[in-house]
Structure formats: structure tokens, C-alpha cells
Amino acid sequence: MAATIKDVAAAAGVGIATVSRVFSGAGAVSAATRERVLAAARDLDYRPSAVGRSLKTRRTGGLGLAVPDVTDPFCAELVAGVLDCARTLGQHVLLDATRGDPAREAEIADRFAEQRVDGVIALPSGTGDPWAGFVRTGVPLVYVGRPPSARSGRRRSGTGGAASGALSGAASGAASGAVPGEVPAVLADDAAGIRSAAEYLVGLGHRRIGFLGAPAPGAPPDAREDAFRAALAALGVPVEEDLVARARPTRDSAYAAAAGLLQRRSDLTAVLASGNLSGEAAVLVARELDLRVPADLSIAMVDDVAWAELCDPPLTAVARPGRDIGYRACELAARDTGRRAPSGPVLLPTDLIVRGSCAPIPSRRERARH
Amino acid sequence: MAATIKDVAAAAGVGIATVSRVFSGAGAVSAATRERVLAAARDLDYRPSAVGRSLKTRRTGGLGLAVPDVTDPFCAELVAGVLDCARTLGQHVLLDATRGDPAREAEIADRFAEQRVDGVIALPSGTGDPWAGFVRTGVPLVYVGRPPSARSGRRRSGTGGAASGALSGAASGAASGAVPGEVPAVLADDAAGIRSAAEYLVGLGHRRIGFLGAPAPGAPPDAREDAFRAALAALGVPVEEDLVARARPTRDSAYAAAAGLLQRRSDLTAVLASGNLSGEAAVLVARELDLRVPADLSIAMVDDVAWAELCDPPLTAVARPGRDIGYRACELAARDTGRRAPSGPVLLPTDLIVRGSCAPIPSRRERARH
């Protein structure tokens, strides 16, 4: 259907090599011939086929990008950042959503591998590491958003599986798990972000501060939770165990966790939500419980999403530079295969945006609950 | 670097065709050989190259998706829908952001064409139509989110341009602009959505209702604005010209438009925002102007984003099924090249979500403005 280089060559009365030269810019072509080729191409509506070229050059010009959920504001910003950068680099991007599901993550990784993307950017779900395979292949891999989980589950998925997908996790026997340290990562400095929020809250006089976390219940406490405990400890504020609530990354789960926390600890004077879903939940639950913000309860959250400012009162939030993270990660993922990546993870600063949702420790008068 | 089909064939002591059969599922292979092949493949960490296969089969398994801004909640939902569907279809998706810029749109279309995507889904910016080229090529094209603009700008971009990009808009001379009607589209029934909101507002007694539109100032009124006028007219409510404000799709522009409208028409009792950016602006400006919602001003908006519920009061909104739109569009874009698409655009229903931001027409007592 579509015209090929041969058609153009024939139409222009030249060899295919000449047509190639005209379009790839390489080599020298006389102005006259170039014009004839261009004209012929125009007539035929010719566009060089990337797949033909890729086969020869071994570069597809594509970058693989996998995030848990494109609908999440942080992820969306990140994607936008990658897109921005990719554009300047002349790369395109294959996007997919992992939903935080390791199985899906593995499928996506496989797909990216098959498609021979030039680089991969992944926001890993934290269980196992379907992405590590790329470092063996020499495909630049960059983690974003969160550090590659230190304690990777190292599950071998169905060694005796069916024909399709039989290769997932293949060859992971001997040369398995690449040293985590050698995979570059671009992250927000979450610990610092959490710390700034904690310090702010403690500075307002709060002592009983709840934490709404994101990882699956039962999972090892994630980095944010650790950071929260560390920050409070450093400030001399004891962290009681039931002050932290964990939820899966869904609205329902976040709501349940928030409701649970706020009800079992009615003495809380503040909560720190570790993500926008938790933040939403906190606001909603507080409203449901007739807690006035910030008079009865101060709320701060990680992720400065658009609605933070629209809330009443506007929500104090820790802004993570999602766009920058995506942009920087893309630069690394698109780097020449030879070049070495930065040794440690790139930590981008967060920013505490103080709005109206936190107040000095409240008088404990009437806290109507239910 | 990566193992090829030949390596595997050699390692397994079989012909390359056999390896191909094992991996493509086609043809019959004895269990014994299959195992040997699989084992060899595993050892070599072999993954069939999509680029080799695509060259032969003339299908890349990729779909092109272009939206103005992945960061916009509606677009994000749409993207998520496409991703969902593509996954079930075994396709991957190339995503890019147009920013509503026709030039960028054209570049993206070119890229998709070069990459030989199997189908294209585009949320067109409305000026010109860089996408029409695909119908000539026989690549399934589907518009989403808004109807392809009837009055296409038909600009020919730099006919005598440099070598690179010289073919943008090429061959558009004779067989140009495909009949718009033959390009399938999946859209929200915006007109009905606007109408439902307008009827709701009028039903509450409102007569002076402002409209916050999205298209560039000076551009022909877009479908939503038309729908707004039509809806009010049908209800016997006159639409004064300066009741509608137009803005570019940016926060600043939306804010300026909202501020302008609310200030010049302090007699407004309600506003209908045509998108989430306008809605944000309306809320912010109302707050700035010390207008109580809904006592002094009722607000309704198109797009039921997450924050609508978090607002105080929660915002009444017209929900558009972004996810479904994406899903349906993907089905159409991935259809076999032969099959005919639906004749008319697919119109998906909207849903008026009544919350607390609209009230019966207010007493006109004290409306403190600046």
C-alpha cells in the first residue's frame, strides 16, 4: 500500500541508495537529484519506514515508559515530563500502565523488550523486578518515583509455563539480578519532603500526628513511612505504632484507612497523608466526621495536586517535581548505550507549600464525633 | 548483542523456521523439538524482535495516541481507557501530547506514520487536520473527545521547506481532505451534557447564567458554546453576548476569563464552566471576590474530576465518560484494516452529578464585590 524506497527510486530514476541518502541526510547528493527525489517522494506520499530503518540501524527511536496509573496526577506529570524530553530528543514513547501489578509489569517489560525500545523508564511496583533484564541487554534502564525496592521478592514466575510468556524471567539463573546500585534512578527526595512536613507540624505544637501510608498492609513499611518515623524521632516525638495506617493505592482503601485511623485515634491533632489519594481520603473523612480543618484537625499531604488549592481550606502539601523527574529520567534513558549513568540515584528536591490546612495545636474543646 | 532467531536455531540444532513456528504459534512442531527450542531460547535470553516481524507482516502492533495534554484529568482518563483496551487487544500504544498546537500535531502524525502504527486515535486541536492523511494510507483513524472541526484551516505548511519535514502535508494536492464524515469518532454527547446543566440551572430559577468557554478568543464559537446558547434559547432564556467568556486552555487564561466575566457581570447568579480548568477558575475567582457558593453564585462545570467532590461545597458537574471514550476509540482504531467503521460519530452519554454548588436563585442582598 504505502510507497517504499524502491518506488521513489524508480519514480525519480535513481538508485535506492540515493533516496536513502536524501532522507537520512548522510552522504552527499547533488541538489538536482535531491529535488527529483523529493518531488517523487511527494507525489507518492512516501515516508521512510521506521521499521525498515530500525532493522538495519538497531535503533527504534522508541522509549518504554511504565507507570502504575496514568490517571494519578503525579504519574501524569511524570509522563508529561518524559514526553517533553523525548520530543526534544527525537524519540517517541511507548506508554503502559502497570497498575502496580507485578504480573502486568512483567508483561509490559516483555513487550518493551520485543519492541526493542532504546531505553526504559519504569516506576516499579516494588515486588520483584521485571525490569532488571534490560541492564543485561544493554538497554538503558531508569527507575523513577521510588527507589528500586531493596528487598526484591525474587520470585521466579512459573518456570515451566506455557509457550507464550515462557521466557518471562528467563536466563535469570546465573547472571540474575543486576546490582541494584548500577541502575540509575530519578526520585523526589521524599524523606526530606516528609521531614519538612513533620517539622512543620511539630513546630505548630502537634505531638499526636497520624500517618496515612500507601503500601499494601503487611508489606514492609515503605520509605515514606520510615522517613516519617525518623523525622518524628529526630524531633523527639514518639511514634506510637497505631498512629500509622496503611492502604493499598485505591480510593476505597485509602478512605477505609483514613476512617479507621481517625476513628480509633480521636486524639489526633494532625495527619500527614503520604499521597494524593490518602489526602483526598483525609479531607473526606474529616468532613464526614465533622472535624473542622484545621481547627480540629490539621491536614498535610504529599503531592501538590491541582485541587489542593481548591479545597476549603486550601491544603498544605509537599510538592514533588513530577515533571522534572520525568524529564531527567528520559535524558538518562535516551543516553547512548555506552555512556555510564550517574552512580547514585538523582534526588530532586521537594517543596513544602504552606496553605491553610494546618494550624497550631487546637484547644481540645468539643470534638463532635459521630 | 541480543540473540536472534538464528542463534536459537543453531543452539537448538534446528532450522530458523522451526524457531519461528514455536514462537509464532503457527504451524506444527513436535513437543520434543519445541522443548529444545524453548530451552535454547531461554539460555540465550532470546526474545523475538518485533521489528523483524513487523517488517515481514506489515503490522507493528502499535497504536498511535495523541491528546492535547496528558495532565488534564479528562485526557488522562481517556488515555487510561485506550491503554486498557489496547492491552486486551495485544497492542501497545505510542503516546504523545499535542498541546493543542497544530504544528506539533503534524509532527506527531508524521512520526506515527513513519512508525507504521496500525491505527491512530487523535484528539484534534481543531485547526487544520494533520490526521486526515491516515485515511488515504488505509490506517484506521479515530477522532476522540471532540468532533473533527468542520471548517478545517487547510493550511499548507511551507511547501518549499528544508529536507527534513519536507513531506509534511505532502501529496495533499488532489486527493486531499478525506470526507470528514468517513472518519469515525467517539465523543461525549457534550450538547446533551451542557443542556442538562443549563436546564438544571434554569430550573433553579437562574436567568443570568455565565458561560466559561475554552476556545481561543476570536475563534469561531465551539460546539459547547453553541450548545449552551441553544439550550438556553430552548428554555426561553435570552443569552446576552457578554455572558459568555472565552479562554485558551491554560490556567491563567481561564482565570482571567472567569475574573473578567464575574466582574463585568456582577448580576450573574450562576456560571457554567465548560471544562475543569474553567471550573477551577470559577471557584478561585468566586472565592477571591468573596462570593459565597452557592448562596451568591451557583457553579456547575463540565468534567467530573476528582476534586469536584473535595471542593467546599462539592461541585455539581457534568461527567464525561473519558475512559469509555478511550476504550471504544481503541477498539475502532485496532479494527482490521478492511472493516468499515460506524458511519456517524459514536456519542456517549454524559451524566449530570448534582452536588452542592448550585442553589435556587439567591436573594440579591449584599453581594460584596471588591
Added chain:
DNA sequence: GTGAAAGCGCTAACAT
């Protein structure tokens, strides 16, 4: 400056 030819990794006849 330009053309001929070899091959990139794969699939699909066609043989066997």
C-alpha cells in the same frame, strides 16, 4: 555523486 549488493530478524511459501 551515484548505483549495486549485502544483510538487519523475521515469516511464509514451498520443498522434503
Added chain:
DNA sequence: ATGTTAGCGCTTTCAC
């Protein structure tokens, strides 16, 4: 059931 062969559209020596 399996191997051989001919391309798919392109880039790239290597001649001329």
C-alpha cells in the same frame, strides 16, 4: 514435522 529460500524496507560498504 522440519529445513530452504525469498523477500519485507532500509542503511551501508564498496565500486565506479
